[in-house]
Amino acid sequence: MWRNLYDQSCATWSPQGRVFQIDYAMEAVKQGSISIGLKSNTHAIVVGLKRSPHEMAGYQEKIFKLDDHVGISMSGLIVDGRLIVKMLRNECLTYKTLYNSLHPIGRLVTKLASKSHKKTMGEQKRPFGVGLLIAGYDDLGAHLYQTCPNAECFEYYAFAIGAKSQPAKTYLEKNYKTFPNSNVNELILHGLKALKASEGEIELTFNNVSIGIVGKEAPFKQLSEAELKVFLQQLQQQEPGAEPMEGASHPQSQETQ
Amino acid sequence: FVFFFFNDTATTEIYTRSIVGSVRCVQETGYQRRVHGISFMITMKAESSPTEIKGGFNPYMDNGGTVVAIAGVNFCLVAGDTRCSQGYTLLSRSTSKITQLTKTASIASSGMRSDISKFHKTLLVRIKDYEFKLHKEPSLDALAHLISKELYQRRFFPYYSFNLLAGLDSKGVGCVYGYDAIGSFDKLMYGALGSGGQLAVPVLDNQLHGHNHVIEKPCESLEQGKNFLKDIMNSVAERDIYTGDQLEIAIVTKEGTIEEYHPLRADQYRNCIYFCLLYTSPSPRDLSTSRMPSSA
Numbered sequence: 071m072w073r074n075l076y077d078q079s080c081a082t083w084s085p086q087g088r089v090f091q092i093d094y095a096m097e098a099v100k101q102g103s104i105s106i107g108l109k110s111n112t113h114a115i116v117v118g119l120k121r122s123p124h125e126m127a128g129y130q131e132k133i134f135k136l137d138d139h140v141g142i143s144m145s146g147l148i149v150d151g152r153l154i155v156k157m158l159r160n161e162c163l164t165y166k167t168l169y170n171s172l173h174p175i176g177r178l179v180t181k182l183a184s185k186s187h188k189k190t191m192g193e194q195k196r197p198f199g200v201g202l203l204i205a206g207y208d209d210l211g212a213h214l215y216q217t218c219p220n221a222e223c224f225e226y227y228a229f230a231i232g233a234k235s236q237p238a239k240t241y242l243e244k245n246y247k248t249f250p251n252s253n254v255n256e257l258i259l260h261g262l263k264a265l266k267a268s269e270g271e272i273e274l275t276f277n278n279v280s281i282g283i284v285g286k287e288a289p290f291k292q293l294s295e296a297e298l299k300v301f302l303q304q305l306q307q308q309e310p311g312a313e314p315m316e317g318a319s320h321p322q323s324q325e326t327q
Numbered sequence: 328f329v330f331f332f333f334n335d336t337a338t339t340e341i342y343t344r345s346i347v348g349s350v351r352c353v354q355e356t357g358y359q360r361r362v363h364g365i366s367f368m369i370t371m372k373a374e375s376s377p378t379e380i381k382g383g384f385n386p387y388m389d390n391g392g393t394v395v396a397i398a399g400v401n402f403c404l405v406a407g408d409t410r411c412s413q414g415y416t417l418l419s420r421s422t423s424k425i426t427q428l429t430k431t432a433s434i435a436s437s438g439m440r441s442d443i444s445k446f447h448k449t450l451l452v453r454i455k456d457y458e459f460k461l462h463k464e465p466s467l468d469a470l471a472h473l474i475s476k477e478l479y480q481r482r483f484f485p486y487y488s489f490n491l492l493a494g495l496d497s498k499g500v501g502c503v504y505g506y507d508a509i510g511s512f513d514k515l516m517y518g519a520l521g522s523g524g525q526l527a528v529p530v531l532d533n534q535l536h537g538h539n540h541v542i543e544k545p546c547e548s549l550e551q552g553k554n555f556l557k558d559i560m561n562s563v564a565e566r567d568i569y570t571g572d573q574l575e576i577a578i579v580t581k582e583g584t585i586e587e588y589h590p591l592r593a594d595q596y597r598n599c600i601y602f603c604l605l606y607t608s609p610s611p612r613d614l615s616t617s618r619m620p621s622s623a
Contacts, residue, residue: 135459163455167448 102145113285140206145232391569393523403501432494437521478510
């Protein structure tokens with residue numbers, strides 16, 4: 071209808087003050103499989119649900135390391151994401167070579183936002199079709215940033231993007247106040263529970279779940295198969311349902327806090 | 328060869344000597360011939376140049392120092408002194424010549440400090456790139472070829488960096504690779520480069536290769552290799568004014584790389600003359616690096 075008149079390119083505004091191409095690009099992110107991010111005072115983690123195109127195929131990687139102190143999970147057009155990863159890795163390496171220190175994460179995110187924005191201001195170019203959750207640890211502490219195709223970036227305590235992200239966000243909203251003082255194991259369990267809240271029907275195995283953690287004196291790494299299995303087992307033991315952790319009903323959490 | 332603009336004969340000598348020094352470490356005849364060719368061309372160009380332009384473009388400087396490496400049966404040792412000098416002036420007593428590249432490989436270079444620093448940083452970037460793309464550390468053989476290629480990229484304005492790569496190969500046996508300034512390289516049992524390289528090579532030849540021994544085998548014992556390195560570098564420091572202050576040894580085993588530091592001759596004259604190497608060398612045979620016939 072009217073909408074179709076104003077959505078031919080990024081160079082066209084609609085009468086309501088929207089650029090539809092950018093909105094459509096944001097939709098692409100919602101088509102991607104879910105990514106969840108959360109942080110404490112000492113660590114930041116990202117959890118991704120990996121998709122496989124066919125039962126005979128492998129799974130598409132979503133979590134990538136950018137440098138020792140920062141890594142990402144992406145949702146949406148993964149191929150656009152790989153371009154972004156290449157660019158951010160180069161930025162981190164150049165900064166390290168020039169200044170002999172790790173790239174401040176806030177600055178890295180604004181560099182990405184600038185690049186994303188350039189893509190939204192032309193006839194010929196399309197915006198990136200991928201959203202990133204950037205987890206990192208630098209001088210200012212642990213960080214979790216979200217970036218979108220519309221070149222906005224925000225810092226979060228916890229967030230989820232991608233398909234069916236609302237139940238995960240609801241879980242995180244209920245629990246995020248306990249995150250700052252949680253240890254990394256608790257944080258991972260929260261992430262898995264948020265994932266379970268969104269994608270409860272799919273069986274979560276070490277094949278389709280990937281978790282990246284980074285923190286104080288902990289360079290970014292993805293959990294290995296063995297480590298993942300331990301956490302997935304703990305997740306199963308803490309069934310039924312994705313209930314928030316309460317002190318009385320979960321003796322485990324009392325011990326660790 | 329348009330890129331060498333040597334007007335100052337002393338500088339030419341230093342550069343030529345360094346090239347010739349590195350040739351002695353290259354054992355294969357094929358490479359040796361090629362590198363010999365380059366060094367001869369440099370000297371011929373300087374001598375036969377009819378018009379000597381005073382004050383040209385002279386981008387190179389030798390900051391001195393010596394690096395030595397020894398391959399062992401299941402370890403590798405690479406050592407460098409930590410002195411950085413310019414002519415007779417001491418610039419620093421604690422500048423490292425060794426950079427760790429991977430868990431089981433380190434590179435040691437002598438030559439011009441700034442070129443070495445840039446070259447090592449470039450290598451670290453290439454290795455990081457390799458690790459991102461292939462999800463593993465490069466093997467020693469891959470590193471050896473990478474270094475050669477990186478040096479050759481600068482064929483027409485070489486890094487003034489004479490390098491020894493030391494590490495463990497995929498079977499866990501120690502390996503040393505020696506390079507000239509533009510990337511010719513060869514696998515060695517031991518190598519010595521730098522201002523004191525020529526002083527160290529005959530000792531290494533004698534102790535590790537053996538007189539007329541045909542079979543080359545890597546050094547058997549880590550302790551023996553380490554003590555041997557310390558002895559060699561102490562001897563070199565006695566005779567080469569550009570080597571001294573502190574010895575840094577990188578010990579590469581399959582568990583990783585450890586660094587050890589040992590003191591070397593410091594050449595401090597009564598706490599007054601701290602930065603000058605002029606009155607320090609007791610090497611009457613080597614007239615270009617000593618000035619006093621009898622000295623401290």
